[in-house]
Amino acid sequence: MTDEDLRKINKLALKPQTKESIFIFKIKACDNGLDDRNFEPFSINALKDLKKLYVGKTVIKDHARKADNQIARVFDSELIEDPTSKVAVASDETYTTLxxxxYMIRTKSNEDLIAEIEAGIKREVSTGCKAKHAFCSICGTDNAKTYCPHFWGREYNTKDGKKTCYFTLDGAKEAYEVSLVAVPAQPRAGTTKSYKEVEDEDPTEKTEETTPTDNPPENDPEKEKALEAVANARLRVADAFSNAQIKLILGE
Ligand SMILES: [Zn+2]
Incomplete structure (x- = not known):
């Protein structure tokens, strides 16, 4: 822990903390790789927004928003560029990780959790955010504002041949809390992206998309209704959380 770390922690703490009273760890929260497993890669703009938005956010257990479950707080964030990475990114970007x-307090009640984090047992975390834009890779539509007929993860015939659809999340409006979760780790950091408010509806009502098409929707009320249902189903999918990993920086 550097003096600079402690200074940043003490900006958030109400009572000045010492290096001895604090335990710190690092989370690789997300990156701009196009191979995002949810077909919703972040742009570099989103990472830059999230870098600011995450500072001061709490780390909780199991996504349970109770004061008892608050275990740590994000006090700093950094974008790490890796131009040598083999991960595919947008042509005008460098592979970057957020x-x-x-930090958390070394107390009697935190002892076990700190030991579990140090031992690499507790290391899966889940992060989430709301994006400003979600651009379709097939037609360029911003799905944060309106809906296009394409589904991420599906293949479409375009004039440049077959292309898999993904939505690039460009910019971020909000970052949610970080949560420690008991789920299998992903090979690389993953993230959660919710670009629209999802209303609490009956989740059993699912809508299947008809034949994929590159044609924009027509102004047929029936079609629009169907499209809206598809969009709702799609957004429900997009609201799922996924995982990142804690990286220990003890002893650095
Ligand atoms: Zn589209």
């Missing part, structure tokens, strides 16, 4: 530095 890392979050978190």
């Amino acid at each position: 890392e979050l530095k978190c």
